[in-house]
Amino acid sequence: MxxxxxxxxxxxxxxxxxxxxxxxxxxxxxxxxxxxxxxxxxxxxxxxxxxxxxxxxxxxxxxxxxxxxxxxxxxxxxxxxxxxxxxxxxxxxxxxxxxxxxxxxxxxxxxxxxxxxxxxxxxxxxxxxxxxxxxxxxxxxxxxxxxxxxxxxxxxxxxxxxxxxxxxxxxxxxxxxxxxxxxxxxxxxxxxxxxxxxxxxxxxxxxxxxxxxxxxxxxxxxxxxxxxxxxxxxxxxxxxxxxxxxxxxxxxxxxxxxxxxxxxxxxxxxxxxxxxxxxxxxxxxxxxxxxxxxxxxxxxxxxxxxxxxxxxxxxxxxxxxxxxxxxxxxxxxxxxxxxxxxxxxxxxxxxxxxxxxxxxxxxxxxxxxTGARFVADPxxxxxxxxxxxxxxxVRARKDGEIVFAGRADGQLKVRGIRVERHGVEAVLERHPAVGQASVQGVPGDGGLRLTAFWTAAPDAVALPGPRELLAHCRQELEAGSVPEEFVLIGSMPLAASGKVDEAALTRLLPAEGGGPDGADDTADALSQELAALWAKVLRHDDFGPEDSFFDAGGNSRSVVELHLCLEQRWPGALRVGQLFDLDRVADQARALRAAGARPASR
Structure with missing residues (x-):
């Protein structure tokens, strides 16, 4: 035939x-x-x-x-x-x-x-x-x-x-x-x-x-x-x-x-x-x-x-x-x-x-x-x-419909991009201060969020912040495979099988909300309020007044999330497209002032 x-x-x-x-x-x-x-x-x-x-x-x-x-x-x-x-x-x-x-x-x-x-x-x-x-x-x-x-x-x-x-x-x-x-x-x-x-x-x-x-x-x-x-x-x-x-x-x-x-x-x-x-x-x-x-x-x-x-x-x-x-x-x-x-x-x-x-x-x-994945069809x-x-x-239902039930090899689909999370873990573990890493897809309103849990290497003297880990990952990974969140933990929780307990990891995620602990005291109230929104969206506060939102870990999804936060606080003040050019806290603060926005009362 x-x-x-x-x-x-x-x-x-x-x-x-x-x-x-x-x-x-x-x-x-x-x-x-x-x-x-x-x-x-x-x-x-x-x-x-x-x-x-x-x-x-x-x-x-x-x-x-x-x-x-x-x-x-x-x-x-x-x-x-x-x-x-x-x-x-x-x-x-x-x-x-x-x-x-x-x-x-x-x-x-x-x-x-x-x-x-x-x-x-x-x-x-x-x-x-x-x-x-x-x-x-x-x-x-x-x-x-x-x-x-x-x-x-x-x-x-x-x-x-x-x-x-x-x-x-x-x-x-x-x-x-x-x-x-x-x-x-x-x-x-x-x-x-x-x-x-x-x-x-x-x-x-x-x-x-x-x-x-x-x-x-x-x-x-x-x-x-x-x-x-x-x-x-x-x-x-x-x-x-x-x-x-x-x-x-x-x-x-x-x-x-x-x-x-x-x-x-x-x-x-x-x-x-x-x-x-x-x-x-x-x-x-x-x-x-x-x-x-x-x-x-x-x-x-x-x-x-x-x-x-x-x-x-x-x-x-x-x-x-x-x-x-x-x-x-x-x-x-x-x-x-x-x-x-x-x-x-x-x-x-x-x-x-x-x-x-x-x-x-x-x-x-x-x-x-190729031989491992493309096999003879009997x-x-x-x-x-x-x-x-x-x-x-997957599961094949009696009516012939197939239902997806997860991955057998550690892959994830994040924003439509296939991510080999074990490959991301290997890149992270090449950082000299990282001992072990586990990358998970954490569900949220906008779909999966790529989160990296990591432990410090035994001989690490200074621990890197999210900004340094982002820069490290970007040297080897495509943008869609770079984690959006980095969570430092003392040790990897293990299940009875000896494997990483993924459910326990997700329970270690920090609570939503909060703002940057190291906010610049000289910044005005509007900039501090913006920085708090950045920290909420980026899920870390390791950024300074001259850092770009995207260099601090932002991506196409999180910039939309930031815009939604801005819309709730200052409706109609900024368009989402402006945030790709106004990518620093100071730039956004100036644009908000020009639009008549004011900081929240304290």
């Missing part, structure tokens, strides 16, 4: 871009490109890549902030017969340096006009590559772009389409190689009617951005995404949904919770919201129904190693309780197996294995890791078929 291949994604893109040149193809923040413009721009860039020597089977590194140029680069790589790998300025240098070692990279693309500060990282990456790595500056390319000759270089069977980096349990990065056939299967699986205009609240560096974007483009539709400035701003993302009258949207549950208050009336055009990347909390379903009663809600599931999404569950209007991750989509097969690799009984706990055409190639130059009639061992513990 042979597998039936899905139509090639490159051929579908080629036909769609050429058929509707006047339609809007992509919107990223304030920038737009029509189908014809995207066709021309990607063709010109593909011609430049071929001139640099890029050939089928290689990978093009796109070191770009999120913009229309990122998507243009992705399609240009496909047109050159190559794969793409998106990284963003600020990516840890160690992670970047691993890519040319693990992949055969044909070119490195960046944009000096959009991000001049990335020059040093780009030059270092090219210089340290184990082979000559051509560098293409998009700013220079746009000044003298070659003509689009309409060429789409054919790629051999099994050629990669894109690469996504993910951390390993040892803290070492892994590069997941996704084939063109895998991406083609994803697009073909979503042929369920006209797409219209879709929205993804995701970074191109995360494969969740592909879930609706590529099916929409192949269907002649419009893909809308936030740019790098709007990505952290839920209000700005909601405005994009409303302005472009989006019909389908996808985002992680924790981010959708922030967007929902800004979407009144969107049900007039928003037919469906897809939640992916995290467990869907029950209260969020109720909030969705209250805000958008006419908009359908679906939960989808899929590790990067199985090409974005392979299970789906449409949430019924009257459902309650745990939201399942769903049933297999398209040609995907799933099996819930016990520790002896036997099918688990209905409702019994087992590990989820995924088979079918969306199972990817594996990890670049990681044969041991249930498939196809020779050489493999299935992916997800590490997710």
């Amino acid at each position: 042979t597998a039936v291949s899905a139509p090639d994604v490159a051929e579908r893109l080629r036909a769609a871009l050429g058929s509707h040149p006047e339609r809007t193809a992509v919107v990223v923040g304030p920038e737009t490109l029509g189908h014809g413009e995207l066709d021309t721009a990607s063709g010109a860039l593909a011609a430049r890549l071929r001139a640099l020597g890029v050939r089928p089977g290689q990978t093009v590194l796109l070191h770009l902030r999120q913009s229309v140029h990122t998507l243009t680069g992705m399609i240009a790589a496909l047109r050159a017969g190559a794969a793409w790998c998106v990284t963003e300025p600020g990516h840890p240098a160690e992670r970047l340096a691993a890519l040319p070692r693990d992949l055969e990279c044909g070119a490195l693309v960046w944009d000096a006009a959009a991000d001049p500060d990335a020059r040093q990282a780009v030059e270092r990456l090219a210089a340290e590559a184990p082979y000559p790595l051509p560098v293409l500056d998009l700013a220079e390319h746009r000044r003298a772009a070659p003509p689009d000759d309409g060429t789409w270089t054919p790629a051999p069977d099994g050629a990669p389409a894109y690469v996504v980096t993910t951390s390993g349990s040892s803290g070492e990065p892994k590069a997941v190689v996704v084939g063109r056939d895998n991406l083609s299967a994803l697009v073909a699986d979503r042929d369920d009617g006209p797409f219209g205009t879709v929205f993804s609240a995701c970074r191109f560096a995360w494969d969740g951005a592909l879930l609706l974007t590529f099916p929409a483009l192949c269907d002649g539709g419009t893909a809308v995404l936030p740019d790098h400035a709007a990505l952290p701003d839920a209000r700005a993302c909601a405005e994009l949904v409303r302005r472009w009258r989006v019909t389908r949207a996808v985002c992680p549950p924790s981010y959708y919770r922030l967007m929902l208050p800004h979407l009144p009336g969107a049900e007039a055009h928003l037919r469906q919201v897809v939640l992916a990347g995290e467990v869907v909390p029950e209260p969020l379903v109720a909030q969705h129904r209250a805000q958008l009663p006419g908009t359908g809600l679906r939960n989808e599931y899929g590790p990067t190693e199985t090409t974005v999404a392979v299970l789906a569950h449409t949430v019924p209007d009257a459902s309650s309780g745990t939201v399942p991750v769903g049933r297999p989509r398209g040609a995907t097969t799933v099996h819930v197996l016990d520790e002896r690799l036997r099918p688990a009984a209905p409702d019994a706990l087992g590990e989820l294995y995924v088979g079918g055409p969306q199972v990817t190639r594996g990890y670049a130059r990681r044969p041991a890791a 249930f498939s009639p196809l020779p050489g078929a493999r299935m992916y061992r997800t590490g997710d513990l």
Whole structure:
């Protein structure tokens, strides 16, 4: 028996871009490109890549902030017969340096006009590559772009389409190689009617951005995404949904919770919201129904190693309780197996294995890791078929719906990003003052919060504060894997099994509230009140008057939490977008005074 291949994604893109040149193809923040413009721009860039020597089977590194140029680069790589790998300025240098070692990279693309500060990282990456790595500056390319000759270089069977980096349990990065056939299967699986205009609240560096974007483009539709400035701003993302009258949207549950208050009336055009990347909390379903009663809600599931999404569950209007991750989509097969690799009984706990055409190639130059996760599929009639061992513990209900029950290998999903918590622990324990670390996902109103519990090394003389530990983690970890909270404890509590007692750890969390013990006595009352709000949101007070909110541990979720606190105290005084520029206590205090705000009476 042979597998039936899905139509090639490159051929579908080629036909769609050429058929509707006047339609809007992509919107990223304030920038737009029509189908014809995207066709021309990607063709010109593909011609430049071929001139640099890029050939089928290689990978093009796109070191770009999120913009229309990122998507243009992705399609240009496909047109050159190559794969793409998106990284963003600020990516840890160690992670970047691993890519040319693990992949055969044909070119490195960046944009000096959009991000001049990335020059040093780009030059270092090219210089340290184990082979000559051509560098293409998009700013220079746009000044003298070659003509689009309409060429789409054919790629051999099994050629990669894109690469996504993910951390390993040892803290070492892994590069997941996704084939063109895998991406083609994803697009073909979503042929369920006209797409219209879709929205993804995701970074191109995360494969969740592909879930609706590529099916929409192949269907002649419009893909809308936030740019790098709007990505952290839920209000700005909601405005994009409303302005472009989006019909389908996808985002992680924790981010959708922030967007929902800004979407009144969107049900007039928003037919469906897809939640992916995290467990869907029950209260969020109720909030969705209250805000958008006419908009359908679906939960989808899929590790990067199985090409974005392979299970789906449409949430019924009257459902309650745990939201399942769903049933297999398209040609995907799933099996819930016990520790002896036997099918688990209905409702019994087992590990989820995924088979079918969306199972990817594996990890670049990681044969041991690939062999451990991508195993022979004894249930498939196809020779050489493999299935992916997800590490997710699930239960298969009698009605066929699969319910997620946790991880078997220490991974967490935080804000839609997969975090190998043992890898984070390994990084923390490399700090000379840290003896042992345990990283936990602590539930909260906004989803899981990554919290690091740590003990002091026996020979530690001076103990680091949260600011020093944040800086240490940022040297090796991507932003989504850096803990939001650091809790120093005397010793790790152990369960009867001898393992760390995670329930006991969470009971050691400090009580909510409080303010900075070391508040500057010379600061005015308004600044002290702001500093207290910072301490409440950041859950530590290890910051000074000149520290940025983000350097002190803030992220896209906590800045929204800070804005909510400001709104309760001074309604309408500051917009959430201002907080990304006004990132010091003094800056925010000046802006509040200009808006007529006053400190609380004492």
